[in-house]
Amino acid sequence: xxxxxxxxxxxxxxxxxxxxxxxxxxxxxxxxxxxxxxxxxxxxxxxxxxxxxxxxxxxxxxxxxxxxxxxxxxxxxxxxxxxxxxxxxxxxxxxxxxxxxxxxxxxxxxxxxxxxxxxxxxxxxxxxxxxxxxxxxxxxxxxxxxxxxxxxxxxxxxxxxxxxxxxxxxxxxxxxxxxxxxxxxxxxxxxxxxxxxxxxxxxxx
Numbered sequence: 001x002x003x004x005x006x007x008x009x010x011x012x013x014x015x016x017x018x019x020x021x022x023x024x025x026x027x028x029x030x031x032x033x034x035x036x037x038x039x040x041x042x043x044x045x046x047x048x049x050x051x052x053x054x055x056x057x058x059x060x061x062x063x064x065x066x067x068x069x070x071x072x073x074x075x076x077x078x079x080x081x082x083x084x085x086x087x088x089x090x091x092x093x094x095x096x097x098x099x100x101x102x103x104x105x106x107x108x109x110x111x112x113x114x115x116x117x118x119x120x121x122x123x124x125x126x127x128x129x130x131x132x133x134x135x136x137x138x139x140x141x142x143x144x145x146x147x148x149x150x151x152x153x154x155x156x157x158x159x160x161x162x163x164x165x166x167x168x169x170x171x172x173x174x175x176x177x178x179x180x181x182x183x184x185x186x187x188x189x190x191x192x193x194x195x196x197x198x199x200x201x202x203x204x205x
Contacts, residue, residue: 050082083152
């Protein structure tokens with residue numbers, strides 16, 4: 001699965017042709033079900049990929065194929081990538097729903113001109129429902145984004161703290177070594193460059 005390349009379009013033909021109001025309602029319900037199933041699947045794919053990648057990374061650490069610091073950095077990168085993929089899926093779902101909702105509204109509004117009495121009232125009621133359902137969807141979208149952000153923070157916060165602690169230890173160790181050895185100014189310069197390297201790593205997190 002390559003995220004960002006797959007598209008999903010809804011709302012085509014809603015309310016057009018024969019069927020009128022009942023067809024609009026039927027199309028809408030089917031579209032919502034299809035949209036939810038599609039993006040639930042996309043989120044499941046993202047979660048599955050993250051789980052397998054994290055398991056592989058854990059295996060590399062257990063086998064001492066990477067250092068603890070490398071493990072923590074790669075864990076952060078993986079968590080950030082996973083968060084970005086989830087947010088992209090949610091963003092795509094909002095775009096698809098918005099486009100579908102606008103098409104349904106246009107179809108309903110197109111029928112209003114020639115509608116009278118009870119038929120017009122039904123169309124107005126469906127337009128009202130469409131607006132309300134869109135607001136509900138947006139609220140759910142925002143809740144899902146907040147959930148993704150919270151889960152991502154939970155994944156990375158502990159790792160960031162550990163990495164900062166490890167970098168701090170490395171800085172102290174390297175500085176103590178150069179001070180005790182009383183090396184030349186050129187060697188001290190190399191020590192300072194090493195310290196700056198890890199200081200930059202720390203502040204970039």
